[in-house]
Each structure stands twice: as C-alpha cells, then as structure tokens.
Amino acid sequence: MSVWEGLTGQEESVAALRSAAESTDGTGGMTHSWLITGPPGSGRSNVAAAFAAALVGNGPDDDHTLRLITAGTHPDVARLTTQRVIITIDEIRQLVTSSHFSPSVGRYRVMIVEDADRMTERTSNLLLKALEEPPERTVWILCAPSEADLLPTIRSRVRSVRLRVPGIESVADLIVARTGVDRVLATDAARQAQSHIGMAQRLATSEDARDRRRRTLTTVLAIRSVGDAVNAAAALLAVADEDAKAITLERDAEERDAALRSLGVQPGGTVPPALRSQLRVLEEDQKRRATRSLRDGLDRILVDVSSLYRDLLLLGLGAPTEPVNLAIRHELDRALPSVPPAAALEVLDAIATARQRIGANVAALLALEALLVTIARAVR
Numbered sequence: 001m002s003v004w005e006g007l008t009g010q011e012e013s014v015a016a017l018r019s020a021a022e023s024t025d026g027t028g029g030m031t032h033s034w035l036i037t038g039p040p041g042s043g044r045s046n047v048a049a050a051f052a053a054a055l056v057g058n059g060p061d062d063d064h065t066l067r068l069i070t071a072g073t074h075p076d077v078a079r080l081t082t083q084r085v086i087i088t089i090d091e092i093r094q095l096v097t098s099s100h101f102s103p104s105v106g107r108y109r110v111m112i113v114e115d116a117d118r119m120t121e122r123t124s125n126l127l128l129k130a131l132e133e134p135p136e137r138t139v140w141i142l143c144a145p146s147e148a149d150l151l152p153t154i155r156s157r158v159r160s161v162r163l164r165v166p167g168i169e170s171v172a173d174l175i176v177a178r179t180g181v182d183r184v185l186a187t188d189a190a191r192q193a194q195s196h197i198g199m200a201q202r203l204a205t206s207e208d209a210r211d212r213r214r215r216t217l218t219t220v221l222a223i224r225s226v227g228d229a230v231n232a233a234a235a236l237l238a239v240a241d242e243d244a245k246a247i248t249l250e251r252d253a254e255e256r257d258a259a260l261r262s263l264g265v266q267p268g269g270t271v272p273p274a275l276r277s278q279l280r281v282l283e284e285d286q287k288r289r290a291t292r293s294l295r296d297g298l299d300r301i302l303v304d305v306s307s308l309y310r311d312l313l314l315l316g317l318g319a320p321t322e323p324v325n326l327a328i329r330h331e332l333d334r335a336l337p338s339v340p341p342a343a344a345l346e347v348l349d350a351i352a353t354a355r356q357r358i359g360a361n362v363a364a365l366l367a368l369e370a371l372l373v374t375i376a377r378a379v380r
Contacts, residue, residue: 003053003066007043008174008197009166016161017047021054031159033131033140035116037147038163041196044143045081047163048112052077055139056106076103081114085292089123096130099138109138116142117149124151131157165195175204194307194324199300208246212239216304217328220375221335229372236372237365240297248293298364299355302371306351312336313344335379343378350374 004014013036019028034051036044049069056076057065068074080087080095095111103109113119119127131140131154140158147155171190174197176183181204192213193200202209216239219232311323311332316339323332339347354371358364 003050003057003063005063006174007047007050008170009195010043010047010163013047013161013163014050017051018054021051029159032134032138033142033158035142035144035147035150035155035158035160036163037144037160039145039165039196041193041198041200042163042165043197044163045112045114047161048114048141048143049079051141052079052110052112052139055108055110056103076106076108077110077112079112079114082118082292085118085295086120087113087115087118087123089120089126092119092123092126096126099130099140100135102135103137107137109135110141111138112141112143114143117144117146121151124154128153128157166197168195171195171197171200175201179205181205188327191322191324191326192304192307194303209243212243213304214328215239216301217308217325217331220305220308220372221331223372223376224379226373226376229376230369232372233365233368236301236368237298240294240301240364243297243300244293294364295358298358298368302351302355302358305371306348308332309339309344309347309351312339313341313348316341316344338380339378340380343380346378347375 004018007014016029020030022028023030036048036051038044049066052069052074053062053066056069056074065074069077069079072079078095078098080091082091092113095113099109099111101109113127116127128151134140142150142154142158144150147160168187168190171193172183172186175181175186175189178201179186186200186204189204189210190200193203203213216236219235219239223229223232307324311325312335314321315323315332315336323329325332350371354367357367357370
C-alpha cells in the first residue's frame with residue numbers, strides 16, 4: 001500500500017510533496033523546512049507522516065515505515081504532538097537537540113511539529129534558530145491551520161503546502177472504507193462535520209457524539225429570552241464537558257494502568273510513597289490535557305452553532321446551497337422567520353468573538369452567556 005493512500009482530496013499537495021521526496025537532483029523542490037497548513041480535519045498530521053515516510057522509507061509503497069512513524073517508533077522521525085494548551089519551550093529544546101543526530105536507516109532525519117501554532121513567541125524563536133542553520137540531512141515539517149499562525153520570520157524559512165477542505169463524498173468514502181458504517185450515515189456525518197475527517201468519523205461511529213450535537217442545536221434554537229440564554233450557556237458547557245470526558249477518561253485510565261504496571265504496582269495495590277511523585281507528574285499532564293479537551297469541546301460546539309446560523313443565513317438569502325444541517329431541515333424552516341439574514345450575520349460575528357475570547361482564557365461560561373444573549377436579542 002502506498003504511503004500516500006487515504007489522503008482524501010489532497011491530490012495537488014500530495015503531488016508536490018511526492019515530487020520533492022522522490023527528487024535526487026534538487027529539481028523536485030526539496031528543502032529542509034516545510035509548513036503544511038489547512039483547516040482542522042483536513043489531515044495535516046496524516047500528510048506530514050506520509051511525507052516523512054516517503055523521505056525515510058524505501059519507496060512510496062513502504063507502508064511499514066508509515067506504521068512505525070504513526071506509532072512513534074521510527075528511529076529517524078521525531079514527532080512532537082501535544083494534548084496541552086501550548087507546546088512548551090522544553091519540548092522544542094529537546095526536539096532541536098535531537099535534530100542534530102544523524103539518520104540511522106534513511107536518507108534524512110525528520111522532525112515533525114504538529115499544532116505549531118500552539119508555540120509561544122519565545123518558543124517559536126528557539127525553533128527559528130534551528131530552521132536558520134539546520135544539519136545537512138535534517139528536515140523539519142511544521143503543521144498549523146494557516147501561515148498567519150506562525151511568526152513571519154518562521155514563514156520566510158519554510159516552503160508552504162496548503163491543504164484544501166475535502167469534499168463530503170470523498171470524506172464519506174473514506175469513513176465507509178475505514179469503519180464499514182452505512183453510506184447514508186457516513187454522508188450525513190461528513191456533512192455535519194463540514195468535511196472534518198476526524199469529527200466525521202466520530203459522528204459516524206458514536207451515537208453519543210450525534211446525541212450531543214443534536215442537543216446543542218436544539219438548545220440554541222429554543223432560545224427566546226435572556227433567561228433562556230443564561231440557562232442554555234450552562235447546558236452547553238455541560239455538553240462540552242461530557243464530550244471532553246468521553247474522549248479523555250478512557251485514555252487517562254489506560255495511561256494510569258500502564259504507568260502502574262511499569263512501576264511494578266499490581267492493579268488495586270497501594271502506590272509506595274517513593275513512586276507517588278511519578279504518578280503526580282502523569283496526573284498533572286492529564287489535567288492539562290483535560291483543559292485542552294474542554295476547550296476543544298467548546299470550539300466544536302461553536303462550530304456547530306456557526307453551521308446552524310450559516311444555514312439560516314443562506315436559506316434566508318435564497319442561496320441554492322444544501323444546508324449543513326440537512327437532517328433538521330424542518331426545524332430550520334420553522335426558525336427561518338425569526339432569524340432574518342441581518343440577525344444571522346450578527347450571530348455569526350458573535351460566535352467568532354466567543355471563539356476568540358475562549359482562546360484568550362476568558363471564562364467559558366461568560367463567553368457562552370455573552371454569545372447566547374446576543375442570539376436572544378437578535379431573533380424575533
């Protein structure tokens with residue numbers, strides 16, 4: 001199987017990366033630093049892993065190398081991904097140090113930084129020094145939603161590859177191939193996720209995820225007063241918390257069990273005092289990841305609410321576009337008289353503001369209340 005297989009809707013980008021990976025005389029545009037950008041769900045990390053496999057593997061059909069990279073066990077590929085809110089300077093410092101090691105089995109040593117937009121300016125400047133003077137056979141691959149998310153000095157030292165949003169049918173094809181779910185369900189999930197591959201797969205395979213999304217839309221459509229808005233804010237925060245816990249609780253338990261086994265502690269046994277500090281470090285990491293998961297859950301809710309008012313705006317304007325929320329078309333038609341296009345635009349602006357506020361560490365409940373009060377005042 002080719003390492004490029006499954007990169008849905010990214011033919012142009014794959015062609016550019018493939019040409020660079022296969023180039024031996026410099027004509028394919030190979031360079032030491034790359035930036036892969038694209039909206040959430042476009043497959044940035046998957047494209048980066050496939051490119052790394054093409055660089056260090058034995059040809060485009062070496063899917064064994066890709067599996068090693070995905071598992072984080074390939075000796076020539078270091079992959080930095082974070083479940084925290086930010087990438088720390090110590091993580092980048094460690095990656096920069098290892099970038100000076102020579103490749104052991106492939107042509108290159110590849111350093112992948114996922115979510116590079118989560119670096120602070122100080123951390124970015126440390127990475128910049130590594131990009132300015134990289135070792136001869138080291139390749140850096142950064143991933144971010146857009147070029148604007150990184151410092152201009154970093155952007156000037158990388159070759160950018162922009163990913164596009166894959167089509168609904170392409171995402172549905174991928175989900176059916178991966179999971180075997182019903183084609184209609186896969187298509188509905190791809191549409192509701194707005195072609196975000198990871199979220200589409202989750203909606204297609206989890207009734208709980210679909211139920212949480214339905215509750216979000218139903219709660220927002222029922223807002224008619226400021227009181228409704230305040231109550232809805234608390235309800236949506238609870239939905240986001242449920243979503244975050246559904247993602248993290250099982251993984252946290254598995255990590256704790258694995259840590260206890262590695263320390264020689266039997267299941268249900270007492271942890272010796274000398275080992276408790278090591279478990280504390282794990283628990284602190286899990287708390288940081290829970291913060292990130294909650295914030296991501298809130299963002300998913302805001303994206304869903306945005307899709308709702310985007311549908312109402314386009315329907316109000318008579319645009320010949322299929323709604324994202326086609327499954328609740330009758331509810332959209334019922335709400336349409338109460339949400340004229342000007343009101344829908346006002347709500348969409350308020351959603352963008354709420355996302356910015358949550359990203360800036362404003363209390364999530366306050367940000368949601370401000371947004372939902374705007375909705376209460378905008379609808380007739």
